[in-house]
Amino acid sequence: MASSLFLSPHKSVRADGIFERIGTPALGGHLQRALAQAFERARAAGIADPIAIGAIPFDIAQPSELVVPLASDIFERAAHTRPGPGTMPPILSSTSIPGEDRFKQGVRQAIANFGLSDIRKAVLSRVLEVELAGDADAGELFASLAAQNPTGYQFRVSLADGAELVGVSPELLLRKEGGRIVSNPLAGSARRQPDGDSDAAAGGALLQSAKDLREHRFVTDEIRRLLAPLCTELDVPEQPSLLSTNAMWHLSTRIEGTLRDPSLTALDLACHLHPTPAVCGYPTRQARKLIDLVEPFERGLFAGIVGWCDAHGNGEWAVTIRCGRVQGNTIRLFAGAGIVADSCPDAEWAETQGKLGTMLRALGARAPATGEPRPQGTTAEAA
Numbered sequence: 001m002a003s004s005l006f007l008s009p010h011k012s013v014r015a016d017g018i019f020e021r022i023g024t025p026a027l028g029g030h031l032q033r034a035l036a037q038a039f040e041r042a043r044a045a046g047i048a049d050p051i052a053i054g055a056i057p058f059d060i061a062q063p064s065e066l067v068v069p070l071a072s073d074i075f076e077r078a079a080h081t082r083p084g085p086g087t088m089p090p091i092l093s094s095t096s097i098p099g100e101d102r103f104k105q106g107v108r109q110a111i112a113n114f115g116l117s118d119i120r121k122a123v124l125s126r127v128l129e130v131e132l133a134g135d136a137d138a139g140e141l142f143a144s145l146a147a148q149n150p151t152g153y154q155f156r157v158s159l160a161d162g163a164e165l166v167g168v169s170p171e172l173l174l175r176k177e178g179g180r181i182v183s184n185p186l187a188g189s190a191r192r193q194p195d196g197d198s199d200a201a202a203g204g205a206l207l208q209s210a211k212d213l214r215e216h217r218f219v220t221d222e223i224r225r226l227l228a229p230l231c232t233e234l235d236v237p238e239q240p241s242l243l244s245t246n247a248m249w250h251l252s253t254r255i256e257g258t259l260r261d262p263s264l265t266a267l268d269l270a271c272h273l274h275p276t277p278a279v280c281g282y283p284t285r286q287a288r289k290l291i292d293l294v295e296p297f298e299r300g301l302f303a304g305i306v307g308w309c310d311a312h313g314n315g316e317w318a319v320t321i322r323c324g325r326v327q328g329n330t331i332r333l334f335a336g337a338g339i340v341a342d343s344c345p346d347a348e349w350a351e352t353q354g355k356l357g358t359m360l361r362a363l364g365a366r367a368p369a370t371g372e373p374r375p376q377g378t379t380a381e382a383a
């Protein structure tokens with residue numbers, strides 16, 4: 001029986017079986033209509049309180065990957081019984097698309113574009129295609145990730161083509177419960193360090209970094225601009241705070257508000273915000289064009305949104321980062337970095353290396369300081 005999981009510090013959801021798959025793209029509000037009709041059919045079929053769970057791609061013109069499950073359970077994450085993490089098959093090879101030189105060239109290209117256009121920030125990403133010696137077990141990978149990253153938003157979503165999306169996102173795009181909303185954007189990053197003092201210093205330096213504060217500000221300003229007209233009150237702290245994952249420090253701002261119209265759904269609001277400058281750039285439309293020009297691959301579900309919602313409009317959607325698409329013996333990992341005028345190509349490459357560390361560690365590899373993981377196999381670089 002196909003199952004999906006979304007674990008959160010707020011409410012966690014387990015879904016079993018598929019009543020209906022919904023592939024309607026989110027563009028233009030069609031998804032919300034398709035979902036409302038699917039909830040009706042589910043109720044008519046005897047599912048008392050239907051939910052939808054799954055992922056929506058970065059490009060909302062592409063098909064969504066949501067399901068209305070046959071059964072679902074909402075529970076406290078602390079009550080989740082985790083199977084102990086097992087061992088993953090060894091890594092045979094990993095290939096970065098684009099490779100290091102081409103990625104850095106893309107960063108330079110983006111910076112050159114800033115001088116010729118209105119674009120002030122663009123998030124450039126890359127794929128790491130990992131080949132394992134045997135088929136990957138998404139359940140085992142999820143268990144390792146959850147054990148190594150007890151905080152954040154852990155997800156495992158079964159996809160229409162049989163692949164699974166597995167990851168642990170530190171970033172909340174939007175939660176809605178009743179008339180209250182919370183968003184917790186992240187932007188601006190530094191790698192965690194192995195010893196306590198240098199780790200604290202790395203976090204402290206991030207909090208003072210003018211380049212990272214600027215990179216962060218694009219995101220909070222845009223979220224404020226989009227949410228303020230919809231809220232009777234919206235609290236956006238002036239200064240970001242620090243949030244840590246097992247691999248990274250991030251600048252983080254927790255935004256809370258009360259909706260003017262509580263009938264707006266979590267999905268309406270998440271689609272209204274997506275893609276934020278944390279995964280796309282600023283201004284959104286122009287940054288999107290630059291990404292299409294520079295990135296040599298389709299993002300697919302990466303940098304989209306992942307989560308769940310119920311038929312009352314409540315729900316929680318995280319940003320789909322620190323994740324991989326698992327199919328057979330290959331896992332496609334993704335990582336991006338926000339580029340602004342004073343970004344340094346070497347540092348942005350290193351940042352994507354650090355972010356990939358979360359998934360690589362769960363796969364049993366060690367992510368070295370700046371190079372690709374070289375655990376048991378070979379590493380290739382796509383041009």
Ligand SMILES: C=C(O[C@H]1C=CC=C(C(=O)O)[C@@H]1O)C(=O)O
Binds near residue numbers: 189250278279321338
């Ligand atoms: C795009 C990613 O991270 C985003 C979230 C946190 C910090 C980010 C940054 O500093 O660039 C990115 O905006 C990713 O992890 O692939």
